[in-house]
Amino acid sequence: xxxxxxxxxxxxxxxxxxxxxxxxxxxxxxxxxxxxxxxxxxxxxxxxxxxxxxxxxxxxxxxxxxxxxxxxxxxxxxxxxxxxxxxxxxxxxxxxxxxxxxxxxxxxxxxxxxxxxxxxxxxxxxxxxxxxxxxxxxxxxxxxxxxxxxxxxxxxxxxxxxxxxxxxxxxxxxxxxxxxxxxxxxxxxxxxxxxxxxxxxxxxxxxxxxxxxxxxxxxxxxxxxxxxx
Amino acid sequence: xxxxxxxxxxxxxxxxxxxxxxxxxxxxxxxxxxxxxxxxxxxxxxxxxxxxxxxxxxxxxxxxxxxxxxxxxxxxxxxxxxxxxxxxxxxxxxxxxxxxxxxxxxxxxxxxxxxxxxxxxxxxxxxxxxxxxxxxxxxxxxxxxxxxxxxxxxxxxxxxxxxxxxxxxxxxxxxxxxxxxxxxxxxxxxxxxxxxxxxxxxxxxxxxxxxxxxxxxxxxxxxxxxxxxxxxxxxxxxxxxxxxxxxxxxxxxxxxxxxxxxxxxxxxxxxxxxxxxxxxxxxxxxxxxxxxxxxxxxxxxxxxxxxxxxxxxxxxxxxxxxxxxxxxxxxxxxxxxxxxxxxxxxxxxxxxxxxxxxxxxxxxxxxxxxxxxxxxxxxxxxxxxxxxxxxxxxxxxxxxxxxxxxxxxxxxxxxxx
Numbered sequence: 001x002x003x004x005x006x007x008x009x010x011x012x013x014x015x016x017x018x019x020x021x022x023x024x025x026x027x028x029x030x031x032x033x034x035x036x037x038x039x040x041x042x043x044x045x046x047x048x049x050x051x052x053x054x055x056x057x058x059x060x061x062x063x064x065x066x067x068x069x070x071x072x073x074x075x076x077x078x079x080x081x082x083x084x085x086x087x088x089x090x091x092x093x094x095x096x097x098x099x100x101x102x103x104x105x106x107x108x109x110x111x112x113x114x115x116x117x118x119x120x121x122x123x124x125x126x127x128x129x130x131x132x133x134x135x136x137x138x139x140x141x142x143x144x145x146x147x148x149x150x151x152x153x154x155x156x157x158x159x160x161x162x163x164x165x166x167x168x169x170x171x172x173x174x175x176x177x178x179x180x181x182x183x184x185x186x187x188x189x190x191x192x193x194x195x196x197x198x199x200x201x202x203x204x205x206x207x208x209x210x211x212x213x214x215x216x217x218x219x220x221x222x223x224x225x226x227x228x229x
Numbered sequence: 230x231x232x233x234x235x236x237x238x239x240x241x242x243x244x245x246x247x248x249x250x251x252x253x254x255x256x257x258x259x260x261x262x263x264x265x266x267x268x269x270x271x272x273x274x275x276x277x278x279x280x281x282x283x284x285x286x287x288x289x290x291x292x293x294x295x296x297x298x299x300x301x302x303x304x305x306x307x308x309x310x311x312x313x314x315x316x317x318x319x320x321x322x323x324x325x326x327x328x329x330x331x332x333x334x335x336x337x338x339x340x341x342x343x344x345x346x347x348x349x350x351x352x353x354x355x356x357x358x359x360x361x362x363x364x365x366x367x368x369x370x371x372x373x374x375x376x377x378x379x380x381x382x383x384x385x386x387x388x389x390x391x392x393x394x395x396x397x398x399x400x401x402x403x404x405x406x407x408x409x410x411x412x413x414x415x416x417x418x419x420x421x422x423x424x425x426x427x428x429x430x431x432x433x434x435x436x437x438x439x440x441x442x443x444x445x446x447x448x449x450x451x452x453x454x455x456x457x458x459x460x461x462x463x464x465x466x467x468x469x470x471x472x473x474x475x476x477x478x479x480x481x482x483x484x485x486x487x488x489x490x491x492x493x494x495x496x497x498x499x500x501x502x503x504x505x506x507x508x509x510x511x512x513x514x515x516x517x518x519x520x521x522x523x524x525x526x527x528x529x530x531x532x533x534x535x536x537x538x539x540x541x542x543x544x545x546x547x548x549x550x551x552x553x554x555x556x557x558x559x560x561x562x563x564x565x566x567x568x569x570x571x572x573x574x575x576x577x578x579x580x581x582x583x584x585x586x587x588x589x590x591x592x593x594x595x596x597x598x599x600x601x602x603x604x605x606x607x608x609x610x611x612x613x614x615x616x617x618x619x620x621x622x623x624x625x626x627x628x629x630x631x632x633x634x635x636x637x638x639x640x641x642x643x644x645x646x
Contacts, residue, residue, distance in 0.1 A: 050643065050644045051644075053643065054642045054643050054644065057553070057643065059552060059642035059643055060642055079557070079558065080557050080559075083552075083555050083556065083557045083558075084555060084557075086553070086555045087554055087555015087556070088555065090555075092553040092554070092643065094549075094550070094553070094643070097546045097550075098550060099550065100547055100550055100551070101242065101547065102238050102239050102241070102242030102243075103238060107238075111554050112554045112555060114231050114234075115231055115554060115555055115556060116555055163554070175643070
């Protein structure tokens, strides 16, 4: 029976992490993100959401426990290999200030592919065409050569979606991406994100429980995190 | 390659800050290289003051005072040498030519040199350049005077003007030779050497000025001044003479023979060596100037460091985004090192280019006004060394903000605010 289930995209086991030796920020016995599912992770501000995302994306490593991402045990990888895994297989969307200020919209979208040939290789068409296709899909095609500073917050967040999904990474992590948007824009954002996911696993983190209905499963960081209880 | 692209885009986005930093480095490099090039020009001009002269001979004394008095016309000679001694060596079989020099009079602070036709024929400077007359002819007659180019220009003298020379080499002389005015018969072409600042008369002309004098003083008031009889004039002593040997090999033999000349104690110097000795004394000033310019360069580089370091905090978000798209921490480090190196590279290139453009544009002015042969000064290993040192220093200084960025990337992770 267990053999029929595909391996989870992310699996944390007995993870303990602390910035200082005294008090752990995170203590998670088990967290599983099934591959291809859209997971909503709810947690109030300061509950360690960003720390958890840093662990999953391989920026931080736990003092104890295992973090398996897309079949790779991160604790066994060198920092360089973790960076490569993040760049080639994970798309990341921040809450705000997602973009490199000195690059154009098109350059911001294509930047993961410039640094990671593996991600570039997953695109069949020329990179420019793929950027244009995504931009059109996200209604950004009029701004491709514009400096990102001229965009509205909503447009900037759409550029962030395009950058996260270009080259079809298997895991998309979104860290409070809608908190700077009003309600209408927020729903548009979620719809667009859904449309461009192409079967990738999504981990969407927010403090706003009203969004939970858009997702396949909902987890609460407070109940997962032993250190917060 | 992608990091380089990123570094260039980042610098271009901060155009004002980048240009100001580039400008400050360009100015510092300009100063450093400019001082160095002018130093080379000064050295070339200095050592080119006299050339193709194998020996300078004067009364027994130091080599430097002899060089200073006979070539630069600075200071007085320790003693004179007898006309017979001069004649002995002038007719020596190893000697090709000689230029007698007699100094001791002046015109408004400019030295008056008594010499003969050999001076116009054999004096050479800066390699093989000989003297030529811009106007008129060289001094032949008793009261003829030929002017250096600078004097003619500064005093507004022209051919046919009569001038009164003063006794002694001080600018404010109390004795002048009002009885024996000289007529300007020639003006020498510009040489950018001390020749431009001297006046040339004949040896007998000098004797004529001092006719009736005894022991260096003129006839007292009331004392009968003998009437000048040119046929009775004769040269008894000169101050020094320059000498060209028939072959370079014989120079050392000649020098030895002169230094051990029995009838009169003499000193001979090889001008090139003594010039070198003099230059090494003057070089201290140059070293001080170079140190000041180097200090300015350090300030320029520090300005770059400050500009890059203060931007570091504003760039924490950017670093977090770059980390999120998979840049390694060392690539963040590299990005910042490349930025500082690139700023220094543009600054250095602009600075060096500006120096050469300025020197090229101003070469005629500098040569005319300061006598520095700019045209002879090309690129030198020292300039390349300065360029390399600037780039390496910039790269090393760039490590400081780079390390800051690297540390931020590790501390902040994806959590920069």
